Amino acid sequence: MNALPNALPSATRHQYFSFARIGAIASNTLLELIRLKVFYFILIFALVMISSSFFLVKLSFQAQFQVLKDVALGAMSIFTWLLAVLSTAMLLPKDIEDRTLYTILAKPVPRFEYLLGKLLGVLLLLFVALSLMSVLFVVVLYAKQQSAIAELTAHAAPGAMSAQMSAQIQDILSQTFTWNLVPGIIFIYLKAALCASLTLLLSTFASSTIFTIMVSVVLYIIGHVQPIARDYIMHNTQGASPAMIIYLSLISLLIPDLTAFSLVDDIAAGTAISTILFVKTAGMGAVYIVVYFLVGYFVFWAKEL
Amino acid sequence: MNRRRIIAVLMLLAFGAARLPFEQKLAVDLRAAHFHGARLDLDMREQIGQMAFLAALSGFRALVADGLFLHAYTAWENVEWGRVKLDYDAVTALQPRCELFWQTAAWQMAYNASAAAINDRKQPREALRLKAQREYFKLGEDYLLRGIANNPEKPTIYNDLGMLYREKLQDHCKAAEIYRRYMKIPGALTYGERFSVYELAQCPGHEREAYEKLVELYNRGENEHLPTLLKWISTLQDKLNIPADKRINIPPPSVPPAKP
Numbered sequence: 001m002n003a004l005p006n007a008l009p010s011a012t013r014h015q016y017f018s019f020a021r022i023g024a025i026a027s028n029t030l031l032e033l034i035r036l037k038v039f040y041f042i043l044i045f046a047l048v049m050i051s052s053s054f055f056l057v058k059l060s061f062q063a064q065f066q067v068l069k070d071v072a073l074g075a076m077s078i079f080t081w082l083l084a085v086l087s088t089a090m091l092l093p094k095d096i097e098d099r100t101l102y103t104i105l106a107k108p109v110p111r112f113e114y115l116l117g118k119l120l121g122v123l124l125l126l127f128v129a130l131s132l133m134s135v136l137f138v139v140v141l142y143a144k145q146q147s148a149i150a151e152l153t154a155h156a157a158p159g160a161m162s163a164q165m166s167a168q169i170q171d172i173l174s175q176t177f178t179w180n181l182v183p184g185i186i187f188i189y190l191k192a193a194l195c196a197s198l199t200l201l202l203s204t205f206a207s208s209t210i211f212t213i214m215v216s217v218v219l220y221i222i223g224h225v226q227p228i229a230r231d232y233i234m235h236n237t238q239g240a241s242p243a244m245i246i247y248l249s250l251i252s253l254l255i256p257d258l259t260a261f262s263l264v265d266d267i268a269a270g271t272a273i274s275t276i277l278f279v280k281t282a283g284m285g286a287v288y289i290v291v292y293f294l295v296g297y298f299v300f301w302a303k304e305l
Numbered sequence: 306m307n308r309r310r311i312i313a314v315l316m317l318l319a320f321g322a323a324r325l326p327f328e329q330k331l332a333v334d335l336r337a338a339h340f341h342g343a344r345l346d347l348d349m350r351e352q353i354g355q356m357a358f359l360a361a362l363s364g365f366r367a368l369v370a371d372g373l374f375l376h377a378y379t380a381w382e383n384v385e386w387g388r389v390k391l392d393y394d395a396v397t398a399l400q401p402r403c404e405l406f407w408q409t410a411a412w413q414m415a416y417n418a419s420a421a422a423i424n425d426r427k428q429p430r431e432a433l434r435l436k437a438q439r440e441y442f443k444l445g446e447d448y449l450l451r452g453i454a455n456n457p458e459k460p461t462i463y464n465d466l467g468m469l470y471r472e473k474l475q476d477h478c479k480a481a482e483i484y485r486r487y488m489k490i491p492g493a494l495t496y497g498e499r500f501s502v503y504e505l506a507q508c509p510g511h512e513r514e515a516y517e518k519l520v521e522l523y524n525r526g527e528n529e530h531l532p533t534l535l536k537w538i539s540t541l542q543d544k545l546n547i548p549a550d551k552r553i554n555i556p557p558p559s560v561p562p563a564k565p
Contacts, residue, residue, distance in 0.1 A: 253321025269403035
């Protein structure tokens with residue numbers, strides 16, 4: 001029996017793990033999602049950005065930049081998360097409904113590769129969407145910055161370039177786009193990727209798209225209060241009932257701490273993140289994504305389709 | 306199949322147990338690096354409402370803070386000082402790392418609301434108007450002090466507090482101290498050193514120390530020979546009875562001293 005595979009010509013030998021197959025599934029997933037016209041939300045994002053930049057003209061330059069950054073990064077955060085949850089939740093049910101899943105799995109494609117390809121397709125979609133929004137954000141911020149500088153120099157005496165004015169221009173430059181914002185955008189991506197991985201895990205358990213979306217939204221909200229439960233069980237269990245301890249422990253153990261990735265608000269307010277802290281947080285995000293994917297695969301492996 | 310699901314949940318629990326200490330340590334590190342300083346408690350929920358509180362809890366607190374910031378702006382236009390203060394209390398609690406919010410809150414209280422209080426035509430008693438004005442100065446001071454506590458590495462709030470002590474509260478000793486601290490922070494503008502010394506010159510009991518610092522500044526060269534510096538050297542030389550041979554010869558100003 002063992003001699004049979006070796007007797008086959010190498011060209012027809014089946015590989016148990018193939019990046020090419022995963023790439024094919026991922027690119028197909030990305031194309032499918034793009035065909036669903038999900039990128040229309042970019043238009044909404046553009047409208048939010050441009051309208052808020054006009055709406056804020058009454059405020060000082062500093063306030064305009066601060067609000068514009070907060071609105072843009074907040075909108076990026078909301079849209080990326082929504083995209084992650086909605087597109088991941090429908091992946092498996094849609095493939096089952098279209099019978100695509102059976103066609104793929106009838107071929108020598110392991111379920112691991114199928115699931116990984118699907119997740120990578122969503123992660124690619126999130127990357128493209130966030131990149132587009134970031135470019136739009138930078139363009140609007142740059143336009144606003146240039147108009148602020150032009151207005152400032154227009155009010156100056158002709159030919160005068162006082163130290164005070166150069167300090168004001170420097171102030172404007174430091175309050176618009178700085179490289180410190182990049183880690184914030186990376187954390188938006190990581191948080192959305194984590195939510196996608198968690199949603200994929202849920203969809204391996206769930207039987208309907210609506211259920212998966214609902215549970216994902218609830219987990220997203222609980223994920224932001226998880227540190228309160230964790231702090232409580234780690235430091236302050238005196239006087240708590242056993243039922244309360246079990247309940248809070250389950251929340252702490254099963255639900256990810258999403259506040260660890262909600263750093264963009266503070267980063268937009270001028271808080272810089274150190275490299276070591278960035279690596280630690282991003283590393284934790286990557287571990288979450290991998291573990292949720294592997295547990296999802298564990299369930300999907302034996303799932304009756 | 307059910308057995309597999311149970312195993313999956315157990316795997317998640319095991320992963321949770323393994324990550325919990327790391328997660329806790331990371332949370333402590335992030336707080337030490339000035340992240341997640343927002344106060345989200347029951348008082349805040351009452352202040353901003355259920356929906357805004359839920360949004361703030363769900364990771365969109367900057368957006369909620371901006372909404373309240375714009376609301377405070379409208380309240381200012383409508384001259385509702387109580388509403389302005391309530392909104393800024395919430396804004397600064399939600400986004401304590403944004404120096405702009407602390408600065409604007411302090412400016413609204415110490416400059417705008419205080420001016421409205423002293424010019425309040427509905428209050429005929431001047432003593433009460435002065436008391437109200439003083440209270441608004443103190444509210445401005447409180448915002449700036451809390452702003453510094455949350456943003457100790459940002460120089461602009463120290464500068465604003467120094468200006469408040471100098472111009473509104475007329476507490477020159479505190480102004481001198483704040484400007485001295487301001488100068489220790491990277492990014493502080495050089496005039497802070499001069500202001501610190503000018504304020505020290507007006508701080509009772511510190512005239513000698515101020516004079517020595519003024520002379521030190523003077524000796525740095527022509528660039529430092531500003532009208533206000535020369536005025537204070539001249540004033541302190543007279544006040545401290547500096548012997549004629551040790552005095553810096555300052556010609557009387559031909560024009561009134563300009564602001565530095």
